[in-house]
Amino acid sequence: MAKKVVVITGGGSGMGLEAAKFMDKTKIIVLSGRTKTKLEKAIKELGRLGFKAYAKACDTSDRKSVKELVKFASKLGEITNVINAAGVSPAMGGEPEKLMRINALGTVYVDQEFGKVMKKGTAILNVASMSAYQLPKFIIPKKAFPLAETDEALFLKKTLKMAKKMKDSYKSLGLAYGISKNFVVWYTEEMAFRLGKKGIRVVSVSPGLIATGMGKLEEENGGQFIKCSCENRMGEPKELGFAIATIVDERNGYLAGVDVLVDGGTIKGTKRK
Ligand SMILES: NC(=O)c1ccc[n+]([C@@H]2O[C@H](COP(=O)([O-])OP(=O)(O)OC[C@H]3O[C@@H](n4cnc5c(N)ncnc54)[C@H](OP(=O)(O)O)[C@@H]3O)[C@@H](O)[C@H]2O)c1
Secondary structure (H helix, E strand, O other): OEEEEEEOOOOOOHHHHHHHHOOOOOOEEEEEEEEEHHHHHHHHHHHHOOOOEEEEEEEEEEEHHHHHHHHHHHOOEEEEEEOOOOOOHHHHOHHHHHHHHHHHHHHHHHHHHHHOOOOEEEEEEEEEOHHHHOOOHHHHHHOOHHHHHHHHHHHHHHOOOOHHHHHHHHHHHHHHHHHHHHHHHHHHHHHHHHHOOOOEEEEEEEEEEEEHHHHHHHHHHHHHHHOOOOOOOEHHHHHHHHHHHHOOOHHOOOOOOEEEOOOHHHHHHHHHO
């Protein structure tokens, strides 16, 4: 029987790496991301814990690179779980377009390319964010979302129109981030119905503020929301890792087409005020 393979994009750190630690040790783990040194360190850590793990560099905003990742993982066995945790956040800086390419178009490439080879009984999980729930509805360019599959240039133009007008760089990236993660939630539902026909479950998870490297960078601005959560604290990376690992587990076979908000009640809390 072919070995089962778990692929984790953005798996070299944060909640992607934590999710790997909750996987069944009979499965082969493939960690991917752009920084090879980070991946090598992470697979050594998994090796010490008794996992068979491989590192494969991949930039999810490049479809060719995603195709290479699919090829690499397919050679190891049957891909049963894909955790798409690759993403960048506003405090990391850079251009809104780059952020949108990674968070939104990267999700399209990962879901489409893995969806081609995965079989019945498997699962794809996309990591969105509670930011997807924090924008007023009228700001979200939902009508432009389907363009991600047909006209990328127009998709980027329409989804980034407002962000590009903003003078404050952090606010501009913050708006692009919220829209990109709202897209991830929307696209997950689209793909769940499409790939559901093949028996592939597609689900998204929207974390609240989590104490990963990224979360700590966002704490200065996003920290104001901690007090709205039920527990008045940030989430632990391993808590998200456990949530993600259980959601993609085969035993969770009826969980599909939804976004699971793992935010300690933060979004509920902001609406209670
Ligand atoms: N931490 C939070 O508070 C929080 C809250 C809501 C949502 N999220 C989401 O959760 C996911 C995981 O984030 P994290 O908190 O675990 O932070 P993290 O440790 O920074 O993990 C993100 C990973 O994505 C990788 N990555 C970034 N761009 C990539 C690309 N183009 N192709 C492939 N890999 C890429 C990074 O590695 P390289 O740079 O080496 O590629 C990094 O290992 C992200 O999608 C993030 O937006 C986080």
